[in-house]
Amino acid sequence: MTTRSYAVLQEPIYARGSGATAWAAQRTLREFPQFAPDRDPLLFTGEMIYPWMFEEITALRPFAEAANLLAERDDWPPPFDPDRLAGNEVPVAAVIYHDDIYVPAELSLRDGRGDRKPSPMGDQRMGTRRHTQLRR
Numbered sequence: 001m002t003t004r005s006y007a008v009l010q011e012p013i014y015a016r017g018s019g020a021t022a023w024a025a026q027r028t029l030r031e032f033p034q035f036a037p038d039r040d041p042l043l044f045t046g047e048m049i050y051p052w053m054f055e056e057i058t059a060l061r062p063f064a065e066a067a068n069l070l071a072e073r074d075d076w077p078p079p080f081d082p083d084r085l086a087g088n089e090v091p092v093a094a095v096i097y098h099d100d101i102y103v104p105a106e107l108s109l110r111d112g113r114g115d116r117k118p119s120p121m122g123d124q125r126m127g128t129r130r131h132t133q134l135r136r
Helices: 003-009 024-031 058-072 082-086 105-113
Strands: 092-097 129-134
Touching: 003 058, 092 105
Parallel strands: none
Antiparallel strands: 092 129
């Protein structure tokens, strides 16, 4: 996935049938002024994408309208079918980052073993890596 497509799809991938994201990261940022970009020290907000990025970052400008339309969409289907995933008989492999700041390794391992319905997982982060072969 290219950086541009990631930027456009970053919020919608978390919609999960819950309605419009309506630029959730931007709205949440207003609730936590300590993360404002003009504060000192500068606190990072992780992998968030904000609407202003589609105005200020030249490479993203052509995608501004699409990103806004996706932020307004309120009829997102669920991103996966847990029953279909549970019936998978094909061996799968995954890279799980032990120190992932978004998804605890225990959740990824539990989901991979099929101990419960899969939960949405963010993309992997730099850090201590644990390579695991997941088998059903």
